[in-house]
Every structure is written in structure tokens, then in C-alpha cells.
Amino acid sequence: MLKKRWAGKKARLGVMAAAMAVVLSLSACGSGNNGASPSPGESASSAPPESAAATASAGPPASASAPAELTKVTQVTNWFAEPEHGGQYAALAKGFYEEAGLDMTIQAGGPGISSTQIVAGGNAEFGMGQADEILLARENGIPLVAIAATFQKNPQGIMFHKGKFKDLSELNGHKIYVGSGVTYWEYLKRAYELDDVTELKYTGSLANFVADPDSATQIYITSEPFTMQQEGVEVDYFLNYDLGYKQYGNVLYTTEEYIEKHPEIVKAYVEASIKGWDYYKDNVEEINKVMQEKNPDLKLEAMAYGAQAQEPLVYGGDAETYGVGYMNEEIWKGLQQQLIEIGLLKEAEPLENVFTNEFLPGK
Numbered sequence: 001m002l003k004k005r006w007a008g009k010k011a012r013l014g015v016m017a018a019a020m021a022v023v024l025s026l027s028a029c030g031s032g033n034n035g036a037s038p039s040p041g042e043s044a045s046s047a048p049p050e051s052a053a054a055t056a057s058a059g060p061p062a063s064a065s066a067p068a069e070l071t072k073v074t075q076v077t078n079w080f081a082e083p084e085h086g087g088q089y090a091a092l093a094k095g096f097y098e099e100a101g102l103d104m105t106i107q108a109g110g111p112g113i114s115s116t117q118i119v120a121g122g123n124a125e126f127g128m129g130q131a132d133e134i135l136l137a138r139e140n141g142i143p144l145v146a147i148a149a150t151f152q153k154n155p156q157g158i159m160f161h162k163g164k165f166k167d168l169s170e171l172n173g174h175k176i177y178v179g180s181g182v183t184y185w186e187y188l189k190r191a192y193e194l195d196d197v198t199e200l201k202y203t204g205s206l207a208n209f210v211a212d213p214d215s216a217t218q219i220y221i222t223s224e225p226f227t228m229q230q231e232g233v234e235v236d237y238f239l240n241y242d243l244g245y246k247q248y249g250n251v252l253y254t255t256e257e258y259i260e261k262h263p264e265i266v267k268a269y270v271e272a273s274i275k276g277w278d279y280y281k282d283n284v285e286e287i288n289k290v291m292q293e294k295n296p297d298l299k300l301e302a303m304a305y306g307a308q309a310q311e312p313l314v315y316g317g318d319a320e321t322y323g324v325g326y327m328n329e330e331i332w333k334g335l336q337q338q339l340i341e342i343g344l345l346k347e348a349e350p351l352e353n354v355f356t357n358e359f360l361p362g363k
Contacts, residue, residue, distance in 0.1 A: 072102075075107070091275060127144075130249055146253050156249070159225065177203075267359045
């Protein structure tokens, strides 16, 4: 049935190379740690892929019922190992992927690494990115399909010094550090009439923000506020989702072609990943230690903060009723319309092509 649904939607490989450059430009700073240089405490070099064998000591061996021959697959995250990937690493460490018949490798993202490009090019089966990246990719001829959303609310936001702003429109007349071409910023500028804001390039460093109490900066609410707390700088922030730019975060995806050819592998991957997220919720400290082995520059204290900050974003909303990973058509429709309004999408593609809940547990 799944093969029938996706039949005829072959990957348009002939236009991918040119399209990728466009997508990467538009979605810059849209994933990982704002998609820029590592924040304090994060490594500046790309981490190597992590295979099930590499983390065998972190969890029990595969169950006796696991198939003798596993299917080798790779997933690419959108940054170095951190709480935003907790469920994926939990599924690896505890043997959930292996139990599902998968010999899983997790390839960490980082500066200059695009999971979109890697998956579209066939060098990995699964990727992780933001919802708007999926829509932009499809607009540019790259037929990605969202198969689960690990964050019901995207953790991207705008940080400012405590008490400085009560409404985003008050940013007019002030500086903001933001990446070039950041999609959500293009929407926020239009929605809040921010025509008198001085835009300065976001580099990953918060030094200039700290030095200027009237400025603001793009952030992940799971990361930069902790850095400021450690430095004794009091801050507040707006969550972009609450400002009206409602999009899913750390969306798991693959290609139309892979769904058509291997629906059973996609199903196994999604179910094992969701099982990992369910495990991570109650075993944060255990899995954070596993991830710190892959990203030793990120301290456990920072990881604990991130895990706590993201909990309502992952397990709240529709996830309370339908489970982690669930996606609502109205959220996708709203985001799609916003991208049309700011001129990044030409038309509204049928959303049945863009995302599916069919591979979630119990579906």
C-alpha cells in the first residue's frame, strides 16, 4: 500500500546539484546550533559517524529475536551530539535500532555539513532538519519527505537582555545578530514590521551581544540561555513558534524514492527512533553521558539544561495525545502559506507529498 502511494514520485536527480545550493543558502542557520560556528563548549571539528558497534558498551546487546543479518543504514543529524538528538542516541545505545533489524550509523552534523545534501545525494538514508527546509528542498526539486517531527515546537528563538523588550516590534531601532537568509527572520521582519532593525552577521559568538545591552540575537532556547546564565548575564527570549512562525523542529526525513523502495526499513527506523525518545525522557542523565562521549566539549551541566528546556517542546502539544513524532496538517499548511507570503515558495504543493505519519508507532 505504501509503495502504491509513493509510486511514480521518482527523485529528480538531474536538477539536484543546482537545487542544493539554493536550499542551503535559504536554510542557512536553520539547523543545529543556529547553523553557525559552535557556541562556547562545542567542538569546531566534525565528529565521525557513530555506529552501533561503537556504542555497544553503552547499552545491552540486541535481543535474541533480532535478525541475524542487519540492514546497514545511516542517519545524519543537524549538529554535534546534544540533547536535541537524545532519542536518536538512546535508540542506538539501548539497541532499539538493532532490535528493529538495523545496523545504524549516526553521522553528526556540524558547520558546513548539510544533511539535505547528503541524503539527497544517496550517501545516507535518513536526515534531520527543520520543517521549512523540507518545503524549500521540494520547491527546488529535491523530493524529501518528513516522516516524524521530534520537536512539536522548534527551539529557535530571539534572545535579548532581561526586561529590554516586551514585544518583538520593539526591536526597531536596535541591532540583531542573525544569519544571512534565515527563513524565520524573513517572516518575523514582515509580520512585525521590523523595517528599522540593524542586522549584523551571527557568528556563533555572543561577545558582541553581551557588550551591547540594547541588542538581540538568534538562539536555540536549549543552548545560549545556559551560556549566558554561566556568565552571569540575565536574559529573556522569544520562541519563534510563539511569535507565529510555527514549524516543527529536528524533523526526520528521507526521500520519496527510498520510501517507495524500502517502506519496511523506514517504518523500522521511525519506530525505533520514537522508542528512543520515549526512553530519553526518563533517562536523560544516562543518555547524556553517552552523547558526551561523542561530543566531550559539551558539558553535562549544559546538556542537563538543554534536556529540561526542550522537554515541553518534544513531549508536549500533539505529542501528549498522539505520541512523539506526530505531525499536524494545519501546522504544515500554515508554514507553507507563510513561505509563500514572503516569496520563498511559489505555490502550495499538496501536503500529502510533504509529510506522512504512516510510519509512526501504531500506524
